[in-house]
Amino acid sequence: MPSFATEVKNELARLNYEQSCCRTAELAALLRMGATITFGLRRTFGLNFTTKNAAVARKTLQLLKSEGGNIRTEITVRRSRQLNKNNNYTVRVVPAPPVAELLEKLGFLQDESLNMTTDMALLKKACCRVAYLRGAFQGGGSVNRPEASYHLELVTGSYGLGNLLNTLLKRMGFPVGFTDRKEDYVVYLKEGDAVMDFLAMIQADEAVEAFEVARNVKEVREQVNRLVNCETANLQKTVDAAGRQLAYIKRLQEAAVKLPAKLRVTAEMRLKHPDASLSELADMLGVSKSGMNHRMRKLRELAEELPDG
Ligand SMILES: [Zn+2]
Numbered sequence: 508m509p510s511f512a513t514e515v516k517n518e519l520a521r522l523n524y525e526q527s528c529c530r531t532a533e534l535a536a537l538l539r540m541g542a543t544i545t546f547g548l549r550r551t552f553g554l555n556f557t558t559k560n561a562a563v564a565r566k567t568l569q570l571l572k573s574e575g576g577n578i579r580t581e582i583t584v585r586r587s588r589q590l591n592k593n594n595n596y597t598v599r600v601v602p603a604p605p606v607a608e609l610l611e612k613l614g615f616l617q618d619e620s621l622n623m624t625t626d627m628a629l630l631k632k633a634c635c636r637v638a639y640l641r642g643a644f645q646g647g648g649s650v651n652r653p654e655a656s657y658h659l660e661l662v663t664g665s666y667g668l669g670n671l672l673n674t675l676l677k678r679m680g681f682p683v684g685f686t687d688r689k690e691d692y693v694v695y696l697k698e699g700d701a702v703m704d705f706l707a708m709i710q711a712d713e714a715v716e717a718f719e720v721a722r723n724v725k726e727v728r729e730q731v732n733r734l735v736n737c738e739t740a741n742l743q744k745t746v747d748a749a750g751r752q753l754a755y756i757k758r759l760q761e762a763a764v765k766l767p768a769k770l771r772v773t774a775e776m777r778l779k780h781p782d783a784s785l786s787e788l789a790d791m792l793g794v795s796k797s798g799m800n801h802r803m804r805k806l807r808e809l810a811e812e813l814p815d816g
Contacts, residue, residue: 511652513713514646515559515706520562522710527573529638532629534570535613536639537563539668540646540661543619544610547602552610554600563645564596571598574612577605627671636675641709643672650702650714653721659702660695662688669694681705743782752777752803755810762813770809773802 509517513558521790524530542556564582571580586594600606610616614628630636641663650659661680663669669685676683676694681704684695696702699722704715721727756774759766776788783791789799 511714511717512649515650515711516560516648517562518711518713519641519645519709520560520566522641524638526634528632528763529634530570530573531612532635532647533638533642534567534574535615535629536642537567537570537646537663538613538615540643544615545599545602549604550701551602552606553602554598554606556598556600556608558596558598558646559593560645561594561596564598566645567598571600571609574609576609577603578609612813630675636679637708640672640675640705644709646661650706653718654724657696657699657702657706658695662691662693664691666692668692676705679708731785746782748785749777749781749783750807753781755807758810758813759806764809764813766806766809770806773799774806798814 514802524533535784538554538556541558542554545553545555547553556564556567558567568582571578580583581595581599581601583599584594585597600609609618630639643663647662648660649662651657661669661672663672672694673683673685676696677792681696682698682701684697686693686695696705699718703715703718706718756777759774772792773788776791777783780788780791785799786796786801793800
């Protein structure tokens with residue numbers, strides 16, 4: 508069974524956008540998360556983008572093609588030797604002179620030097636900022652299954668990129684965290700609403716639906732638990748009250764107190780039905796609940812009047 512994160516990435520990889528500005532922003536984020544720049548002869552550049560997700564590899568290839576230009580791409584699969592381990596897919600942009608233009612457009616190359624830290628030029632429009640985050644999730648994101656604890660993260664080896672993603676999400680009002688883990692930097696969301704808002708924002712509609720279903724199941728389960736707890740508490744109260752009533756009826760018996768008829772039948776009924784609630788006893792004797800309360804209070808007062816011991 509594929510991980511939930513894989514399912515979300517597959518869903519995102521199927522999306523298509525009209526706007527070329529957003530396609531460029533998404534490609535830039537994908538490449539920043541998972542690509543290295545390669546160098547060819549005569550100062551030419553190329554790219555190697557590696558992912559464990561076939562749909563993301565295809566998406567990257569498709570986005571590279573949509574940039575146009577005369578670039579040559581190849582895709583290679585390295586099958587995992589371990590069972591149940593994902594294959595590695597590498598999208599390669601063969602080093603050639605036209606690649607420099609693409610790298611410039613993506614903001615990786617500025618004034619003939621490499622820029623690996625900031626993409627602010629691509630993030631001027633709101634539509635592109637969302638596309639960029641969608642790309643970042645496909646390139647290095649992960650999210651827990653909604654039935655588990657809420658957690659979504661974007662992982663990158665670059666501090667600059669981690670910082671950029673953190674800032675971007677913070678400005679959008681997300682309660683985002685930023686930390687490091689071994690060699691990596693992790694930007695994460697830990698609240699259910701934030702995780703759902705993020706997925707909704709990047710248009711992972713099926714994932715959002717899965718979260719909503721899981722959340723409903725959780726809520727119903729909590730409601731049932733509350734009801735059961737409430738019933739248990741009421742039951743306990745009945746048992747406690749009956750226990751006290753039995754105690755003073757027994758004291759009255761031991762002291763051989765002669766009770767008026769109404770109180771005597773009440774005491775006998777209580778002794779016969781130690782588990783019954785007060786309303787049940789009232790029904791058995793054909794009196795009102797307040798009448799029953801009154802009789803029990805009387806019995807208690809009589810017992811309390813007895814000398815101790
Ligand atoms: Zn855009």
